[in-house]
Amino acid sequence: MKLLECPINGIRPLSEFTYGGEYRDMPNPDTCSDKEWAAYVHYRNGAPGVKKEWWYHGPSGTWFIAERDTMADKVIRTYIAGQEEAK
Amino acid sequence: MPLGLLKYGLSKEHPAPRFFQDRTQPKKSYDAVIIGGGGHGLAAAYYLAKDYGITNVAVLEKGYIGGGNTGRNTTIVRSNYLTPEGVNFYDASVKMYEDLSEELDLNLFYSTRGHFTLAHTESAMRTMRWRAEVNKHVGVESRVVGPDEISQACPQLDIQCSGQAPILGALYHAPGSVARHDAVAWGYAKEADRLGVEIFQMTEVTGIDVKSGKVVGVNTNKGYIETNRVLSAVAGFTPRITDMVDIETPIVIHPLQACVSEPMKPWLDTILVSGSLHVYVSQSSRGELVMGSSLDPYEVHSTRSSLDFVEGLTSHIVDMFPFLSNVKVVRQWAGMADLTPDFAPVMGKTPVEGFYLDAGWGTWGFKATPISGKTMAETIARDVAPDLIQPFRLSRFEDYELTGEKGAASVGH
Numbered sequence: 156m157k158l159l160e161c162p163i164n165g166i167r168p169l170s171e172f173t174y175g176g177e178y179r180d181m182p183n184p185d186t187c188s189d190k191e192w193a194a195y196v197h198y199r200n201g202a203p204g205v206k207k208e209w210w211y212h213g214p215s216g217t218w219f220i221a222e223r224d225t226m227a228d229k230v231i232r233t234y235i236a237g238q239e240e241a242k
Numbered sequence: 243m244p245l246g247l248l249k250y251g252l253s254k255e256h257p258a259p260r261f262f263q264d265r266t267q268p269k270k271s272y273d274a275v276i277i278g279g280g281g282h283g284l285a286a287a288y289y290l291a292k293d294y295g296i297t298n299v300a301v302l303e304k305g306y307i308g309g310g311n312t313g314r315n316t317t318i319v320r321s322n323y324l325t326p327e328g329v330n331f332y333d334a335s336v337k338m339y340e341d342l343s344e345e346l347d348l349n350l351f352y353s354t355r356g357h358f359t360l361a362h363t364e365s366a367m368r369t370m371r372w373r374a375e376v377n378k379h380v381g382v383e384s385r386v387v388g389p390d391e392i393s394q395a396c397p398q399l400d401i402q403c404s405g406q407a408p409i410l411g412a413l414y415h416a417p418g419s420v421a422r423h424d425a426v427a428w429g430y431a432k433e434a435d436r437l438g439v440e441i442f443q444m445t446e447v448t449g450i451d452v453k454s455g456k457v458v459g460v461n462t463n464k465g466y467i468e469t470n471r472v473l474s475a476v477a478g479f480t481p482r483i484t485d486m487v488d489i490e491t492p493i494v495i496h497p498l499q500a501c502v503s504e505p506m507k508p509w510l511d512t513i514l515v516s517g518s519l520h521v522y523v524s525q526s527s528r529g530e531l532v533m534g535s536s537l538d539p540y541e542v543h544s545t546r547s548s549l550d551f552v553e554g555l556t557s558h559i560v561d562m563f564p565f566l567s568n569v570k571v572v573r574q575w576a577g578m579a580d581l582t583p584d585f586a587p588v589m590g591k592t593p594v595e596g597f598y599l600d601a602g603w604g605t606w607g608f609k610a611t612p613i614s615g616k617t618m619a620e621t622i623a624r625d626v627a628p629d630l631i632q633p634f635r636l637s638r639f640e641d642y643e644l645t646g647e648k649g650a651a652s653v654g655h
Contacts, residue, residue, distance in 0.1 A: 170550075174540035190640055197583060197639040198490040201481030203543035225495075226543045 161212040162219050162235050175209030178220060178236075205231060261428050262307075262435035265442050271468035272300045272440075274622055275460055276475060277447050277483060279303025280312040281423070281608065282600050283475035284430035285615020286622070287439045293616070294623035297438035300469075301431075302462060304446035308427030311477045314545075314577035315608040316500050316522060316534040317423045318513055320357050322384045322415035324373050327633035328586060328647045329380045331613060334630065336417050338612035346429030350421045351527050357418020358392055360516040362407040370413040383416040395512050404561045407518055418513050420524050420532075426611055450486040450597070457487075457596035471622055473598045478543070478578025480601040487594045492639055493580045493602055497538040499551040501574035503566070505529030519558040530572070533559060537579060537605065547576045579604045584644040589618065589634040590627035598622055599636060606647075 160166045177200060182191050200206070203226040210221045210233070220239075222231040250256060274290060276283045279301050290296045303309075319339050321332035343350045361367045370386050377384035388411050389401050402408045431441055442464070449461035450472060459468045474483045478495050510525040520536040535555040538548075552571055560567050581604040582588060588602035600618045603610070613630070621627045627635060633645045 177541075193640045193642065194490060197492040199492055199494050201491065201493045201495055201580070202485050203482070203495075206541075208540075225541050228542045228544065228546075 159210065159221065159230060160233050161215065161217055162233050162238075163217050164212060164215050167212065171213055173211040173213060175211055175218065178207040178209055261432040262441050265440055266464075268300050268302070268440070268442055268445065268462065268464055268467055270466075273298040273469065274471040274473065275299070275467055275469045276301045276473045277460070278310070278474065278476040278479075279307040279427070279431070279441060279443065280310045280475060280477065281308065281427045281430060281611035282312075282477075282603070282614050282618070283473065284427055284434055284441075285611050286473055286475060286600065286618040287441075287615075288430045288434040288437070289616045289619035290622060291434055291437035291439050293619055296623055299434075299439045300467065301434070301439060301441045302445045302447055302460075303441070303443050306443050307431050307441065308424050311577040311579070311603070311607055312427045312611070313424050314500065314575055315423055316524070316532045317420045317526070317608060318357070318418065318522065318524065319352075319421055319609040320415055320418040320513075321382050321609075322357065322359070322373055322377050322413060322418070323647060324369075324376060325586075325633075325645055325647050326376060326380055327645050329377055329382055331630055331634075332609060333380065333382050335610050335613035336419070338616070339419065339421065339609075342426070342429070342612060346433050348425055348429040348432065350425045350429060352419055352421040353527065354417060354419045355511055355513050355524065356395065357415040357513040358387075358395065358515065359413040359415070360392070360409050360514060360518075361411050361413070362403065362409055362516065362518040364410070366518060367410050370411065373413055377415070385414055387412050387414045396510065396514065398509060398565070399514065399562055400564055403519070404564060406561050420513065420526070422527070423608055426608075430611075430615070447483070447486075450483070452487055452594055452597075455593075455595055457594060470596045471598070472596060473600060473618060473622055475600040475618070477580050477601070477603055477607060480580045480599075484599070484601075487592070487597050489592050489594060489597070489599075489636075491588060491599075491601070491636065492583050493588065494541055495543055495578050495580055496540070497542050497545065497547075497576040498534070498579040498605055499538065499547050499555075499574065499576045500532065500534040501547075501552055501555065501571050502526070502533065503531040504570045504572050506531070506569070514562070516558070516562070519561065521555065521558045521562065523559065523562075531559075531566075531569075537581070538576075543578060545576045545578060547574045581605075583639075585647040586645040587614070587634045588636050589614065589631045590621050590636065591625070592636055602634075
């Protein structure tokens with residue numbers, strides 16, 4: 156993967172982007188147990204597969220979601236968080 | 243030995259000696275199964291047999307032994323870490339390495355070179371002082387040195403780094419060494435095999451059978467094996483194995499790349515590391531410069547290497563050694579590093595009875611090979627993790643008792 160498509164700015168070189176880790180749902184800190192919170196803070200899904208990830212386009216300050224196969228390192232699609240259907 | 247050589251002189255046949263038996267089909271059951279035939283897995287097998295007399299052990303390797311991160315690191319052995327827990331642990335490993343060629347009856351080319359961690363900023367100097375004081379407190383030979391002493395040890399180094407990042411000082415660690423990494427795997431394999439351990443290459447674990455929270459066997463591409471003790475020592479494949487037993491870990495996989503230059507006459511005696519320039523370099527006994535850099539910036543489960551890496555690394559190498567600008571890079575490769583959030587390993591027991599983990603070795607695994615083998619063997623034999631590896635237990639994450647180890651290679655401070 157040398158190029159990445161920013162949903163706002165189109166295809167740009169990978170060096171303009173920063174990886175933000177896997178997209179994860181945060182448990183409610185008021186209601187979840189200490190164990191659930193520790194798991195949210197520390198544990199990760201480390202196995203390979205198609206993952207939803209946060210990426211950041213530096214020059215334009217755009218955070219977005221990329222669905223990427225972490226084994227083949229191929230991006231399937233990118234979109235702004237919450238605008239998945241529009242794509 | 244001379245008579246042995248004479249025998250070869252008189253014979254026309256020169257078969258290469260095998261280090262371990264070439265086995266294909268595992269038995270139906272073993273007292274313990276070790277997944278992963280790298281340095282760590284083979285060392286654990288060896289110490290299980292030697293220290294505890296447990297020899298009915300199978301080591302299952304899906305490729306060839308030492309073909310994973312054991313054969314992909316930059317072979318540096320040192321103990322100048324930041325936390326007392328880390329320094330104690332790696333110091334025990336360095337001491338074992340010093341006698342390991344003798345113990346395994348194989349020349350590991352273990353060569354003590356002295357190790358300089360260069361500091362280019364005041365904040366890096368502060369970390370070097372911190373590490374030096376922790377090291378001294380624990381009894382490890384490390385001290386902060388100035389540019390003059392660095393120049394004396396390595397006159398070829400441009401102390402100004404081409405004006406880009408002048409060197410202010412360094413953490414000098416006298417016991418820092420390099421060793422031949424493949425030989426470490428072969429040596430442990432040879433001795434484990436001699437003691438009765440069975441090593442199977444091209445044997446992949448496809449599932450782990452757990453009943454009522456206890457391990458009862460493993461599925462492999464060569465059939466089912468009954469066992470109630472399984473050690474996972476698979477580095478970058480760890481999340482795939484822990485998924486088989488439904489254990490959550492913080493481990494994520496990023497590639498770590500390295501390369502070697504064409505061979506040269508010996509000129510670099512010491513090991514040089516720069517956190518700011520993301521470089522570590524030493525000269526191998528073959529004359530090649532062995533060079534590594536920082537982790538790739540995002541998760542990938544493959545060992546592909548990239549031009550970006552060589553471009554970035556070599557530009558920093560040329561900052562340090564301008565005269566190398568015409569030297570060629572001849573090989574580059576990557577390993578899959580299994581990283582933890584606190585840069586310390588994950589070792590010992592897990593919530594599944596009989597399933598032991600030796601993982602989270604990120605960028606710091608090779609130097610820990612002997613001590614991790616020894617302590618994991620004790621954990622498997624006694625079902626109790628020794629004190630030395632308690633700070634690295636998996637449950638530390640749930641207890642919020644992390645071991646913040648920023649002395650790891652390629653970690654910026």
